[in-house]
Amino acid sequence: MQDAAPAPADAPPEAGLRDRKKEAKRAAIIAAAQAEFIAHGFAEARLARVAARAGVAKGTLYLYFDSKEALFDAVLRGALPLIFAPPEAADPGIPPQTAFRLRLRAAIADMQASGRDKLALIVLSESAQFPGLARIYLETILEPLFGLVRDYARSSGVARLEPLTRYPQLLLAPMLAATMWNRLMTERPPLDLPELLETHLTLVLGPPEGEPAPLTG
Amino acid sequence: MQDAAPAPADAPPEAGLRDRKKEAKRAAIIAAAQAEFIAHGFAEARLARVAARAGVAKGTLYLYFDSKEALFDAVLRGALPLIFAPPEAADPGIPPQTAFRLRLRAAIADMQASGRDKLALIVLSESAQFPGLARIYLETILEPLFGLVRDYARSSGVARLEPLTRYPQLLLAPMLAATMWNRLMTERPPLDLPELLETHLTLVLGPPEGEPAPLTG
Amino acid sequence: MQDAAPAPADAPPEAGLRDRKKEAKRAAIIAAAQAEFIAHGFAEARLARVAARAGVAKGTLYLYFDSKEALFDAVLRGALPLIFAPPEAADPGIPPQTAFRLRLRAAIADMQASGRDKLALIVLSESAQFPGLARIYLETILEPLFGLVRDYARSSGVARLEPLTRYPQLLLAPMLAATMWNRLMTERPPLDLPELLETHLTLVLGPPEGEPAPLTG
Amino acid sequence: MQDAAPAPADAPPEAGLRDRKKEAKRAAIIAAAQAEFIAHGFAEARLARVAARAGVAKGTLYLYFDSKEALFDAVLRGALPLIFAPPEAADPGIPPQTAFRLRLRAAIADMQASGRDKLALIVLSESAQFPGLARIYLETILEPLFGLVRDYARSSGVARLEPLTRYPQLLLAPMLAATMWNRLMTERPPLDLPELLETHLTLVLGPPEGEPAPLTG
DNA sequence: CATGAATGAGGCTTCATTCAT
DNA sequence: TATGAATGAAGCCTCATTCAT
Numbered sequence: 001m002q003d004a005a006p007a008p009a010d011a012p013p014e015a016g017l018r019d020r021k022k023e024a025k026r027a028a029i030i031a032a033a034q035a036e037f038i039a040h041g042f043a044e045a046r047l048a049r050v051a052a053r054a055g056v057a058k059g060t061l062y063l064y065f066d067s068k069e070a071l072f073d074a075v076l077r078g079a080l081p082l083i084f085a086p087p088e089a090a091d092p093g094i095p096p097q098t099a100f101r102l103r104l105r106a107a108i109a110d111m112q113a114s115g116r117d118k119l120a121l122i123v124l125s126e127s128a129q130f131p132g133l134a135r136i137y138l139e140t141i142l143e144p145l146f147g148l149v150r151d152y153a154r155s156s157g158v159a160r161l162e163p164l165t166r167y168p169q170l171l172l173a174p175m176l177a178a179t180m181w182n183r184l185m186t187e188r189p190p191l192d193l194p195e196l197l198e199t200h201l202t203l204v205l206g207p208p209e210g211e212p213a214p215l216t217g
Numbered sequence: 218m219q220d221a222a223p224a225p226a227d228a229p230p231e232a233g234l235r236d237r238k239k240e241a242k243r244a245a246i247i248a249a250a251q252a253e254f255i256a257h258g259f260a261e262a263r264l265a266r267v268a269a270r271a272g273v274a275k276g277t278l279y280l281y282f283d284s285k286e287a288l289f290d291a292v293l294r295g296a297l298p299l300i301f302a303p304p305e306a307a308d309p310g311i312p313p314q315t316a317f318r319l320r321l322r323a324a325i326a327d328m329q330a331s332g333r334d335k336l337a338l339i340v341l342s343e344s345a346q347f348p349g350l351a352r353i354y355l356e357t358i359l360e361p362l363f364g365l366v367r368d369y370a371r372s373s374g375v376a377r378l379e380p381l382t383r384y385p386q387l388l389l390a391p392m393l394a395a396t397m398w399n400r401l402m403t404e405r406p407p408l409d410l411p412e413l414l415e416t417h418l419t420l421v422l423g424p425p426e427g428e429p430a431p432l433t434g
Numbered sequence: 435m436q437d438a439a440p441a442p443a444d445a446p447p448e449a450g451l452r453d454r455k456k457e458a459k460r461a462a463i464i465a466a467a468q469a470e471f472i473a474h475g476f477a478e479a480r481l482a483r484v485a486a487r488a489g490v491a492k493g494t495l496y497l498y499f500d501s502k503e504a505l506f507d508a509v510l511r512g513a514l515p516l517i518f519a520p521p522e523a524a525d526p527g528i529p530p531q532t533a534f535r536l537r538l539r540a541a542i543a544d545m546q547a548s549g550r551d552k553l554a555l556i557v558l559s560e561s562a563q564f565p566g567l568a569r570i571y572l573e574t575i576l577e578p579l580f581g582l583v584r585d586y587a588r589s590s591g592v593a594r595l596e597p598l599t600r601y602p603q604l605l606l607a608p609m610l611a612a613t614m615w616n617r618l619m620t621e622r623p624p625l626d627l628p629e630l631l632e633t634h635l636t637l638v639l640g641p642p643e644g645e646p647a648p649l650t651g
Numbered sequence: 652m653q654d655a656a657p658a659p660a661d662a663p664p665e666a667g668l669r670d671r672k673k674e675a676k677r678a679a680i681i682a683a684a685q686a687e688f689i690a691h692g693f694a695e696a697r698l699a700r701v702a703a704r705a706g707v708a709k710g711t712l713y714l715y716f717d718s719k720e721a722l723f724d725a726v727l728r729g730a731l732p733l734i735f736a737p738p739e740a741a742d743p744g745i746p747p748q749t750a751f752r753l754r755l756r757a758a759i760a761d762m763q764a765s766g767r768d769k770l771a772l773i774v775l776s777e778s779a780q781f782p783g784l785a786r787i788y789l790e791t792i793l794e795p796l797f798g799l800v801r802d803y804a805r806s807s808g809v810a811r812l813e814p815l816t817r818y819p820q821l822l823l824a825p826m827l828a829a830t831m832w833n834r835l836m837t838e839r840p841p842l843d844l845p846e847l848l849e850t851h852l853t854l855v856l857g858p859p860e861g862e863p864a865p866l867t868g
Numbered sequence: 869c870a871t872g873a874a875t876g877a878g879g880c881t882t883c884a885t886t887c888a889t
Numbered sequence: 890t891a892t893g894a895a896t897g898a899a900g901c902c903t904c905a906t907t908c909a910t
Contacts, residue, residue: 022894041343043260047880057896062881124397125342128258134401163416169408170417173394174387180341181386184351191386199380200387203421239869264905274871276907285905456890475779477694481884491892493886502884558831559776562692568835597850603842604851607828608821614775615820618785625820633814634821637855673873698901708875713902 026064029054034075038118042072042126069130076123076133079116095209100152101201107145108175108197117179124176145172161205174200243281246271251292255335259289259343286347293340293350296333312426317369318418324362325392325414334396341393362389378422391417460498463488468509472552476506476560503564510557510567513550529643534586535635541579542609542631551613558610579606595639608634677715680705685726689769693723693777720781727770727784746860751803752852758796759826759848768830775827796823812856825851 032053036045047068051058065071094102111117120137127134146168153164164171174196182190202208249270253262264285268275282288311319328334337354344351366385370378381388391413399407419425466487470479481502485492499505528536545551554571561568583602587595598605608630616624636642683704687696698719702709716722745753762768771788778785797819804815815822825847833841853859 025894039345041260041345043258044346046878048878058880059882059897060895063894068880121342124401125338126258126260127401128256129261131403135404138401160420163420167391167408167413167416169394169398170391170413170420173390174384176397177386177390177393180393184341184344184355186348187352191384196384196387199384203377203380203387268872275905276871276873277869279906280869473779475694475777477692478780485893492884493892493894494890496885497890555776558835559772560692561835562690563695565837569838572835594854597854601825601842601847601850603828603832604825604847604854607824608818610828610831611820611824614827618775618778618789620782621786625818630818630821633818637811637814637821676873697899699899709901710876710903711874714873719901 025054025056025060029056029061029064029071030075030078033071034079034115034119037072037075037122038115041122042068042129045072047071072130073133076119076137079114079119096152096155097205097209100148101198101208103148104145104201105194105197108193112179112193117175118183120176121180121183142172164204171200171204242271242273242277246273246278246281246288247292247295250288251296251332251336254289254292254339255332258339259285259346262289264288289347290350293336293354296331296336313369313372314422314426317365318415318425320365321418322411322414325410329396329410334392335400337393338397338400359389381421388417388421459488459490459494463490463495463498463505464508464512467505468513468549468553471506471509471556472549475556476502476563479506481505506564507567510553510571513548513553530586530589531639531643534582535632535642537582538579538635539628539631542627546613546627551609552617554610555614555617576606598638605634605638676705676707676711680707680712680715680722681726681729684722685729685766685770688723688726688773689766692773693719693780696723698722723781724784727774727788747803747806748856748860751799752849752859754799755796755852756845756848759844763830763844768826769834771827772830772834793823815855822851822855 029050033045033050035053036050040046045068047061048058050071051061054061061071065074111120120141123130123133123137149168149171150165153161153168175193178191178193178196182193198208246267250262250267252270253267257263262285264278265275267288268278271278278288282291328337337358340347340351340354363385366388367382370381370385392410395408395410395413399410415425463484467479467484469487470484474480479502481495482492484505485495488495495505499508545554554575557564557568557571580602583605584599587598587602609627612625612627612630616627632642680701684696684701686704687701691697696719698712699709701722702712705712712722716725762771771792774781774784774788800819800822801816804812804819826844829842829844829847833844849859
């Protein structure tokens with residue numbers, strides 16, 4: 001019911017104070033919920049904790065979301081648009097392989113920074129209860145990434161890479177696996193995702209052509 | 218309490234009928250629980266269903282296991298020994314790369330056949346609640362597989378493969394990812410794990426040397 | 435608190451526009467509430483729906499009524515005066531039995547037309563919570579009707595009808611029962627209340643004396 | 652689910668103690684629920700109170716009934732069989748009108764004694780939420796009573812009574828109305844249902860033929 | 869050993885009522 | 890005066906766990 005976002009991010013400037021506060025609260029709830037879901041998964045997440053973290057009463061949650069599931073849905077949808085932001089007009093002088101690597105690198109860094117990689121795990125693992133969400137997730141996040149890989153493999157003209165057009169997963173799987181690894185192995189030093197990505201890309205695609213050094217220290 | 222396995226598989230021959238029956242019931246419970254956990258995950262698993270599937274009363278479960286968590290633990294431990302069975306004395310005439318591929322292929326096929334790949338997902342995803350189990354899982358299943366990969370990468374002498382000694386995950390990640398994929402995408406045709414493995418190995422290691430054709434139709 | 439009607443229907447003519455608007459809104463709320471109570475009963479009635487139907491905000495309801503119960507009270511009181519409207523100066527030429535029948539017929543038709551028969555059921559059935567209201571209802575609606583019956587039975591001089599002076603309910607009960615019946619049996623053709631009344635009166639009082647044919651087609 | 656009564660009243664004599672106790676508890680719960688529903692109606696009935704009255708924990712209710720609604724259903728069904736007990740082989744020497752009156756008298760007395768008349772009111776008034784139950788009630792209780800009336804009206808051969816074959820409600824409505832009356836008018840002396848019935852029957856059917864004096868004081 | 873009825877804490881959700889704007 | 894977002898008590902229901910038989 002209240003699920004259709006009541007006010008888009010780019011609301012008219014004269015949007016009432018009322019609406020702005022509502023939107024802020026909505027955002028606070030989603031943020032609290034995201035933290036809760038990441039920390040406990042869906043089944044073990046407690047709406048009482050979400051409400052407490054968001055600084056509202058339990059009942060208030062239901063002014064914004066119809067159910068726990070709808071809240072989870074909103075967290076995911078809130079996360080989605082950010083994941084695969086516009087391509088940012090690739091610099092023309094850059095060689096395609098470099099551009100490709102930059103794109104992937106940015107996507108991975110973004111997911112990690114926002115904690116949405118953890119959300120992905122939750123969707124993937126508790127998907128039995130959310131077939132709908134799972135599909136959304138795949139279509140909205142994974143498919144575009146796969147498309148990126150496919151396009152590159154196809155346009156590169158390298159025969160060795162042909163399998164990637166059929167199984168783009170092969171290039172991305174380590175990111176997923178590493179995310180899991182880091183979630184699990186809290187006792188060991190976490191895997192460095194960017195470095196792992198780089199290593200994997202080099203292993204599969206070959207060493208990078210002269211490209212700008214990564215910014216990440 | 219009852220967690221120490223009351224009777225190892227190789228019980229003394231004079232073990233009474235009593236013990237054998239007890240052991241059989243214990244096994245039945247574990248089997249039922251495994252099916253339940255695979256079907257629903259930990260949080261959504263219902264002990265009532267486990268008892269029903271095992272053909273015992275709910276209370277009986279507690280004669281064998283202290284809690285739901287202990288039962289999950291037992292399921293995992295029950296699955297562990299099978300996963301990484303003895304190397305089956307590699308045929309000496311076979312070239313090392315071929316032997317390596319055969320080993321991996323067998324391990325993957327075994328996990329898939331037994332449904333234990335699904336269990337892995339559960340551990341990985343609900344690990345927030347089971348840090349202990351997660352570590353067991355990693356040490357007992359993943360580490361040996363990683364060792365296999367490391368050994369091969371090191372002994373192969375191929376410089377390109379050096380990263381695999383640092384990140385053996387890179388070679389195995391697609392199996393995990395594909396398992397997830399298949400769990401999620403029940404609407405699409407499932408990925409063929411053996412084929413995916415083969416493709417990945419070829420992509421990373423190069424085409425297989427003359428080796429016996431896979432037995433799998 | 436606000437229960438003392440803020441402005442009687444016959445307010446002084448110089449009553450400000452303000453008051454008139456207030457009164458209109460009050461009436462709108464009562465009308466909406468009546469519809470809601472008839473449709474759902476007291477317990478299942480939702481003030482949110484009442485507010486929506488009345489075109490006001492939920493909080494506004496509390497500017498006019500102290501509580502859900504007070505609103506119900508107001509609905510009932512609002513309905514009462516209409517139910518037993520002035521006798522409309524019985525035509526002198528008409529024989530008493532005919533006049534009596536006309537009166538009853540009018541009262542029944544009025545209740546049915548206004549939907550207040552349904553309200554009666556609600557009072558009667560949920561009276562456990564509203565002993566006060568129940569009494570009002572009886573005194574304001576039923577007693578006058580009973581009086582009518584008693585008067586007739588007494589003045590008719592027919593010995594057979596003497597019991598009606600003690601139990602005037604006997605003559606009116608079928609109307610109540612039929613209202614219930616119609617509320618329940620939505621699947622079957624509804625009972626025709628006027629006809630049922632006529633039949634009952636004939637059964638108990640005997641056939642009508644030459645009277646004007648009923649206007650109802 | 653558990654709704655089909657797990658053990659009929661005439662269980663085999665060797666029925667285990669377990670079953671007998673279960674059945675007793677089931678009966679206790681139904682009795683407690685009946686009291687609660689009669690006292691508060693369906694919507695305001697509290698399962699916590701039912702459990703307390705029955706001397707069980709709240710959760711226990713759900714071992715016997717799937718939901719509040721199912722419990723209500725069971726209360727009703729539990730009441731049904733008693734309501735219209737076997738005709739008890741009418742004494743052949745008794746004139747038909749007398750037999751008819753006896754039957755009605757017994758049915759009314761039975762309903763009143765068991766408190767099931769109050770239940771009827773609840774069904775009738777809260778039927779909006781329970782169309783299914785309402786139909787059961789009508790078919791199981793009212794229709795048989797109507798049949799009784801119709802049969803009598805038809806077989807009596809009295810022309811005046813012909814309307815009763817079309818509207819058997821007319822003969823029974825006062826009982827319903829009086830039940831309501833008594834529920835409402837807790838401050839006034841309650842109507843004497845048997846006497847009211849007698850009066851009504853006399854009013855409509857004429858004075859009773861020489862019959863055994865009613866047993867009720 | 870086995871049973872399965874019983875428990876009760878705790879989860880999600882609803883909604884009459886309040887109050888800052 | 891009017892709004893509608895916010896509250897929080899309270900309801901129904903679930904299910905891991907216990908215990909009398």
